[in-house]
Amino acid sequence: MTTATPLPPSASLTPKPSGGDSQLLEVSMGPQHPSTHGVFRMDVALDGERVVKLKPIFGYLHRNHEKIAENETYLGSMPYTDRLDYFCSITNNWAYALAVETLAGIQAPERAEYLRVITAELTRLQNHACLAGFLMQDMGASGTPLMYAFRERENILDLFEALTGARMMCNYMRFGGCRVDLPAGWLEQAQQVVAAFPRFLDEFESLLTGNEILMARTQGVGVLSAELAINAGVTGPMLRASGVNYDLRKVDKYGIYDRFTFRVPLGDHGDVYDRYMIRLLEMRESVKILQQAMRDLPGGPITDPKTKIRNFRPKPGEAYGRIEAPKGELGFYLISDGSPNPYRYRVRPPSLINLTVLEDMCLGRNVADVVIILGSVDIVMGEVDR
């Protein structure tokens, strides 16, 4: 597979009607293909360079997370949620904590809610920055944009390390609060990182947004209509790039998101370029949320002292809790039978469900476009396979 070779602009590639003498070529892209973001395989049928069939195949990282969690206490699964979408462990923690809090009727104190927003928005910043970098890498812009993004991510991971002790596997949330309070000087350091972030975005945008090659490779590629996106359950930046105004931070107002003023960027065309732009714009909105949250951060406890974490047994019943994770709607569905272990534990993985439309976006396009379209979906195999 050659993906980095220069190609004519995709817009000029009109699908050719297959003649009688054409022969389909079946290509197995992956699971060890560098552009598949992990062990992910696509069975692609090609007519020349044109994709006529594409079936995603996964499960290579499947370890039955849900079954393991059913044999584990509620709290015991918290560190394991880090490993779902290993780029955004804190938002995974939050979705799980939110589901358990809904199930057991627990309320987190004020300061914990602010800490959750701050850490979750930092997570969103580093996820979106890296996604934009990976997308450029897939396009053949080897190194530079990705390393710029990693440089910023490093600052944020340093903050996570100072706060939670781990750069990626943070294990930060608890039912009814957070695990640790901010160390001395953390807030000032975080304010500096956030204050410097718009400068990185400006730099990134001046490097890329108006770039001719980027526009030629992404505009009009992988178009996803709003109707199909809604029907296929696509969520997150991908849905909003298709122009659907649905952000759970605005719709559900979970946590304390109703206290911040921020806007929801919407795309117009639903192509790869819009998905790239939406992520850059969302980062700017996240910076706004972070500035407000760090300005208003109150004092007080970080966990509800009445919450009994040891021997935690919620009353029988069920709950579905969902948050706007960087990749889309991340939900946890829990059923309790009154025992210390959940009877049923289900993760609604946004990466997996966003892949439903992969074939629809790729049909009629070039093989090289498949790589970019997949890159714009933003998948992490730890979450797709669970």
Next chain:
Amino acid sequence: MTLEPLKSEIETNVPGCRLEIVPNPSPSAQHSLLIDPDHALEIALFLRDAPHLRFDFCSNVTGIDWPAPKTAGKVKEMDEGFEHDAEEESEAQASGHLEAVYHLYSMEKKHGPVILRMRTKDRSHAVHLPSLTPVWRSADFQEREIFDLFGIVFDGHPDLRRILMWPEFTDHPMRKDYVEPDDYEYEPTAHDDVLRKTTRHHSGNA
């Protein structure tokens, strides 16, 4: 969203359907609606297309295994050792039911969730439920996952294959009575030891 008015509305619009509200005693108070599989497609279409409901977004689809609670049969099984009746055992395994759960939201009206449940009649190897993928494509991969991990066959699904386990795999790991293979790394090779072990495992005398 309260379910009583929704229930009576569905009953007037989908004639002949049987609905039941499943109460949820936990503080989340997310009650659900048990629908009968014969009218599931009509109910789903009504929920999606009725202009004041517009449940256009099927967020989460999952399965649940509810085996019947164990009765006094356990002691007898212990006495007889390996001699117990295979037919009796499979009957005990099949009692209970499997459930498919759908969490619906509306992106247009920004309301939800409405939770639909469908129950199978028993827990035998291949139990059937109608697929709701023709109504919501987001159910596509998730119903395949239920088929793979729970063993519910969704009739009308366009592409029902195993999704996480490999095609040659035969069991359903998310069922409560699933027994892990003796040889964890088993591959269908002709190797004597491995072959003997798996034959023993699948004959139930492990």
